Amino acid sequence: MYAFIIFTHVFSAILSIGPFFVLFPLLNRMKVKNRELIDSHIEVFQAAIRIVKHAGHVLVASGILLMWQGNWPWSTSWVIMTIVVMVSSIVFLARAFKPNIRLYRDEVIDLDTLIQKLRRSVWLYILLLLIMLWFMVAKPNLW
Numbered sequence: 001m002y003a004f005i006i007f008t009h010v011f012s013a014i015l016s017i018g019p020f021f022v023l024f025p026l027l028n029r030m031k032v033k034n035r036e037l038i039d040s041h042i043e044v045f046q047a048a049i050r051i052v053k054h055a056g057h058v059l060v061a062s063g064i065l066l067m068w069q070g071n072w073p074w075s076t077s078w079v080i081m082t083i084v085v086m087v088s089s090i091v092f093l094a095r096a097f098k099p100n101i102r103l104y105r106d107e108v109i110d111l112d113t114l115i116q117k118l119r120r121s122v123w124l125y126i127l128l129l130l131i132m133l134w135f136m137v138a139k140p141n142l143w
Contacts, residue, residue, distance in 0.1 A: 002069050009062035013136075015055035017129045019048035020122050027119050030111065038111065042101055045118070049097050056093075060086070063136075077142035082135040089128040096121035 023045060030041045063082075066072075072079060097118065104114040 002066075005062050005065045005069060009059060009066055012055045012058035012062060013133065016052050016059055017126065017133070019051050020126050020129075023048055023122050024119070027115050027122070030115055033111075042104075045097070046101065049093070053093065056090070076139075078135045078139045081142065082132055085128060085132040085135065089125065089132065092121075092125060092128060096125065 026041055026044060030038055032038065067074065067079070074080075100109070100114060100117045100121070103109045104111065109117070
């Protein structure tokens with residue numbers, strides 16, 4: 001059973017970061033001035049974010065099961081740091097994408113500004129996820 005939980009955890013980690021790399025070509029395609037095409041690209045962007053969010057739910061649940069099954073103490077430094085980065089990424093994800101898309105749809109910001117903000121947010125989120133991944137794989141003893 002432990003091997004299945006590890007597989008689920010790794011697979012959900014892949015699903016929680018993988019879609020973001022697909023978003024870079026999509027952001028490049030959004031530079032067209034066809035509003036209908038831009039709207040369809042935004043829908044794909046939001047679908048990728050939904051996949052990431054749901055994969056994150058599985059990632060957290062399987063991580064808790066791994067902690068329980070693997071007898072890792074919750075006070076271990078890499079566990080605490082993983083949780084801190086995970087909470088940060090959740091807050092970041094909630095504030096990085098949907099509000100900016102809403103600002104664009106409300107015509108508060110223009111398309112170029114939207115693309116710039118989304119690209120920056122994608123890179124920052126990938127960085128947060130890679131930090132979290134490093135904690136989970138390297139399991140550094142920080143204190």
